[in-house]
């Protein structure tokens with residue numbers, strides 16, 4: 001991949017973007033591909049990248065109904081961590097965290113991964129018992145995790161209210177220091193550019209409207225830009241997974257909910273870590289631009305509108321102001337919503353399906369951004385080998401019939 005020197009940066013800065021190169025091509029869809037990935041979010045683009053890079057498959061298309069990264073990838077609050085409770089989940093998320101740690105170099109694109117630590121607060125004795133259990137489980141799996149008390153929290157986050165008479169008193173927290181935040185657009189753009197350089201066709205403004213099957217095998221898709229054939233199709237459409245599944249008469253155990261986030265006006269740096277509280281339904285970090293990035297629990301109803309209700313905004317901001325009284329003076333700049341695809345055990349589905357050659361990657365709910373590289377890596381393995389990798393084998397569709405669920409509601413940390 002071409003590297004840019006300081007001199008070329010200077011020249012391009014002065015040329016009013018006339019010399020700027022397109023980061024990825026805008027190809028017309030071909031009639032046939034070896035693999036089609038439906039969904040140009042981070043997970044879909046990462047899947048295409050690892051299919052081309054690791055599995056040397058050359059004839060790949062990513063088909064996106066809007067623009068790449070316009071779904072949840074571009075709408076999330078970018079928290080990255082791997083401190084899940086059960087071994088199956090924590091090892092899968094840890095694979096992803098390890099990929100994050102080398103991603104800017106691998107993609108030759110700065111994804112601005114900042115390992116500034118993630119605190120999950122505990123407000124009562126049961127919270128603290130759960131935190132201690134999860135930290136122990138993480139450490140047994142070789143994942144960095146520690147329990148910190150209120151005094152340590154106050155020392156590291158001076159603005160937080162740790163007084164015992166607070167409405168939600170803070171007793172302690174789990175802390176994963178290798179956790180942090182990244183730039184959400186950069187993950188889509190970085191994977192898109194790197195996949196394109198390996199020959200992947202990224203086709204935007206191309207909605208999939210039907211999936212063809214013959215004798216139990218997938219054969220192609222109908223799109224708003226015509227029919228495209230392929231013997232293998234990977235579907236990675238987050239909140240729209242049930243809609244695509246219905247095209248092949250498959251019922252997924254998924255509910256789709258709105259999830260909201262907000263940013264404040266920019267300020268000087270006041271918060272250099274990430275603070276989450278599942279109990280009060282709020283979390284906050286500060287972006288490199290200085291905005292507070294604030295998120296909520298899901299809106300409780302199901303729906304496909306990418307917006308949420310006012311009462312959730314009010315509830316979340318109440319919680320944030322209780323934790324950080326000084327933030328009551330900060331003005332909110334904007335809010336938005338995404339549609340998250342939630343499974344009954346708060347864990348994803350990365351799986352083959354009853355239709356040969358058709359694979360689904362979904363159910364990441366409120367927590368899939370952190371998993372983007374690991375999910376793409378494992379899904380690429382599954383598609384290339386027609387068999388899951390051991391990391392994603394426990395996340396198959398069969399678990400909903402065998403009962404081998406992996407309950408991660410506690411570690412999901414965002415209420416749903």
Ligand code: FAD
Nearest residue numbers: 039041043065071072073076077079208338367368369370
């Ligand atoms: P998406 O980025 O949504 O990509 C799916 C794509 O499929 C979309 O671009 C869509 O247009 C396309 N598509 C849909 N239907 C079709 C069709 N018929 N044809 C073609 N294309 C189609 N996770 C974390 O780990 N940390 C967080 O801090 C965090 N915060 C969040 C905050 C909010 C407000 C939201 C909404 C989510 C948050 N998440 C977080 C979850 C995370 O954003 C998602 O799990 C993750 O981004 C999903 O990525 P994806 O690539 O699967 O989905």
Ligand code: PYC
Nearest residue numbers: 077079295366367414
């Ligand atoms: O999964 O860490 C997470 C998360 C934070 C905010 C939304 N999801």
